Amino acid sequence: MTTPASTVERGLAARARACDAASDEGLLDHPYPLDATAAEEVNPPRFIREAAKAALDRGETHYTARHGIAPLRTKLAERATRDGFPVGPEETIVTNGAAEALYVVLQTALRPGDTVFLVGPVSPQVVALATFLQLRVERLRLDQAERFPTGWDSSAGLLLVAAPSAVTGQMPAAPQLRALIDRALDAGATVVVDRSRAWCLYRDAGYGFDPSLGGRCITIGSFSTAFSMPGWRVGYVTAPGHQVSAPLELKQAMSICTSPIAQFAALAALEGADVWLAERRSFFAARRDALLRAGVPLAPADAWPAQLIDARPFGDDDIALAAQAAEARNVRVEPATRYGAELRGYLRIDLRAPRQALDAVAEFFGALAT
């Protein structure tokens, strides 16, 4: 008879073991006394919570349509269309957060051995997911459109670009983004635009994507950051008609549907978005400006809450600098090379962090400057 340890060892698939090892960092992370990288818990606004309770009062506690409740899909499709990604409600899938959206798209668009092109710095979780799916990962800069050869098998590659980036808060430059997507689509690659931070732009000047390209792209997104709803697990996929059924089927096989309580909360979020998002923009802009006034060398950002600090004047070893911040001020900042080698010399903070943690960052850079 086998021992328990050998049963488990024999039981796990190789790719699960690899994924398990890769996830150690996230799972075993210990908090610092002050953490400038983690969001202070904020509840969604009252109108969203009340909508969730109203859904409970109506008995909205059973399965919904697999692709989500119709009014939410309609609102999401209208917004995507307005921003240059023309789709209808039937081409919209409500998911359990953006992570599920990305998973169902990658899993169904690509096969093991295919290539996912990641533009700019990305979360290690995205790389871990690609590794689990046995994909080849290629990192691209925005100006590397020539990396896409023409005449590809359409299932062989996928370009993933975040606009704006959840890592840097920066929007890709429009002309370069257009050139890259145009080239990728012409080459036969699937293009996925991650719009999880699109609600978080500081300037409410519209998204302005070219519909002739946007209509050929898949988008994914999330309510978590913009509406303080990470625990509610609502995201979405929009996709051109011929690309929507495969991710929908996988989503159905995996989690059936998204909680209707959360879906009605998300619907309320969309209906009341303007006032709430204006408040959030002001709040984070004020925090950003306070750090700048205190002498923290912030990199330009188009969206909250991720914020890079350009620490290169103090040396390009961001890992050593982060350790120095922990030592000197008991505050955690992230070495940005965690997200990509191109961010060497940058540190990363989250403007949702506790005020004391951001103050400690300001004090640290104040001391460095003197």
Add this chain to the structure above:
Amino acid sequence: MTVNIFELMELAKAKPNAISLGLGDPDFATPEHIVAAAKAAIDDGRTGPVEPTGLLELRQAIGRKLARDNGVLVDPQSEVLVTTGGQEALFLLVQALIEPGDEIIVPDPRYTSYDDAILLAGGRMVLAPTDEAHAFELDPDEVEARITPRTKLLLLISPNNPTGGINRPETVRRLAEIAQERDLIVIADEIYEKFVYDGAQHLSIGSLPGMRERTITLNGMSKTYAMTGWRIGYLAAPAGFIRAAASLKQMVNIQAPTVSQWASVAALDGPQDCVEEMRRAYATRRAYLMEALSDLGFSFGTPWGGLYIWANVSSCGIDAVELSYRLLQEEDVLILPGVGFGERWKDYVRITLLQPLEQLELVVERLGRVVERYAVRK
């Protein structure tokens, strides 16, 4: 007339007001104390992110439930994973355990939504037949005959969807012996455990000596507490399995919804009378349908558990897909034909117990009319 299941599903979309005996979605409202707990969580601001493995309070409640109801002992810190519904629980497990070419023994007929997860992982489903004459109980000899060097997993679903068959305690004990002798990992899907009838008993295989280290118990809130929309399932298993499934969980959707997790704590720790009330209602409906369907000439293995009757309609001489299609088109009643649960089940339909008795009476009346209209009695 020749129709297929896809045409039936298309027709179902066009008839949203039909009486549905299709989905496995309880018609009862989620009990009030559970809804109240969700509202309290929202009011108190307990809606933020939690660990990918799930809210500790919920994992502890699951640990207590498994010890109390099932005799399955687990450490909530390391041996429980909260998932976004029971279906995701199986999905994660299969992705974590199956290597391409690995075999998993699955009772036939089966809940075919599990097929996608198995095939996606490159696994090979090996079907272990069950039959009407034995009330669709899994036969340990049939299982044993299908074990090969590539067999890694044995999936037990008891009570079963779609058949309502259960594995009696003596059968479970024999299956446990086989699993130990042949070094199999057992996934025990116990999502319908609370709904057994006429004195039938549910035994959790994970409670048996020597099985703790090779059993993954899968369960959830959806059926027991009429909480399908809340999307909470769970796995209880040795820590290594949980750790692997949790890593995947974190990648594919981070965590189960927080409000639903607090509601689930109330469900597991709160009064259980609501479950017995639902069970009694299902038992009444089941008794009614068994008699009425027999009167129509349908046969079935006794459904000792679950929420379905798996009825053989071949005595009418109508193909089960056609019968389902006619019933929906002409009488606005949705039932699912057996081919949706495995290719060889063309004579069967799945009828749920998930409508009030008066609705079921209407269903039987309408079903009777279709049979009368089209039957070619054998």
